[in-house]
Amino acid sequence: MAHEVDRPTYEVAGTLKRFDERDSVFAREDLVPGSAEEREYHALHPELVEIDRRLSRFIQHKSPDAVEASDDPMNEALYESTFGSVPPLGEPDAVDGPVNPHQVRMEPEAMTSRIKAVAKLLGAHTVRVGPLNPAWVYAHRGRGPFFGGYDANPPFFSGVPEGYQGLNYGDAIEIDQKYAISMAFPQDANLIRTGPSLVCDFETGLVYAASALVAVQLARYIRALGYPARAHHLRNYGVLVVPVAIDAGLGELARCGYAVTKELGANFRLACVTTDLPLVPDKPVDLGVQDYCEKCLKCAENCPPRAIPSGGKVEVRGVSKWKIDEVKCLLYWGNQGAACGICQVVCPWSKPRTPFHRLVAEVAVRVPWSRRFLTKADDWVYGAKYKPAPYPEWARCVR
Ligand code: SF4
Ligand code: SF4
Incomplete structure (x- = not known):
């Protein structure tokens, strides 16, 4: 494929260190004050007690406001239909399972084409295969489902799902599979552009739910062929899907903290499947995104809580990157009541896939001196300042 290079464009500036899922803001916001997990975590990180209390206030079932009626119940209920449907797909026996002892054999090239075709048939937009770098495997379990007494899908269901029993918060995660199949799923820009809003939340959850189902289905397909395979998605990640996707050449690590791809910009969600099925890995790509982000800053300037840096890269667990402030981002979501x-959507790469925009993306990749002009042109045509789009007709029943 065009633009392939031997190494990903992020700079390894030190020793790569695995990320502990307990340190993610989504694990920390789940910590119930006084619980065993909260006491254990904050004994190690006393400096985070206050900020984590603020984060945890926004969790529905811990919120003092949880029983209050919503002022937009028709749209708030959409959360249940999307995000609320994913937890069963995250149970350990959904993401992983028994392997068919009768192995199907095929040349790796042909098998790779087959797997990509099946992933697309299931619903993935873009599929790339990379080697699985062990540094991208989470070090320890940390999300809510591994807490003692976890409620499976509050407030409507409760209890620790059977598949989680015996797996605990803080357990080491070991995944030594060789390959990672990364899949990208586009979001509807018109719905995301309503954000922060319940409609933006809906589209995010919808795409996450679809991507989770595809990852689970693809992993099952591979296990049925006789090879180990484990799905990774919103409700059960064992690997960091962003660097995994970048190693596979889906896109490049950008200032906004996401991968930016030539086809979808930054407006998509990721899921992946790790496996030992013999495959032929793709190479990473150089689209010029590092240089483009140096000149652009549009995401940083439009981020309401200024969670995206305007300055340079810093070293994070061995990688030189723009480091977003996840706490500021999540607190902003909490204050807004929605993601x-x-x-x-403001990223100039996130444009409809029309022939014109494909041409502009091609120019951005191939003509480095055009990039400063293209950032300005994006401001002239689409505006430098983000303006939310109106709610679609179907979502206006209460508002
Ligand atoms: S708060 Fe900033 S970093 Fe977070 S999603 Fe919004 S624009 Fe992105
Ligand atoms: S908005 Fe600009 S700076 Fe931000 S990720 Fe996109 S190209 Fe990079």
């Missing part, structure tokens, strides 16, 4: 995808 925001402003950085995803």
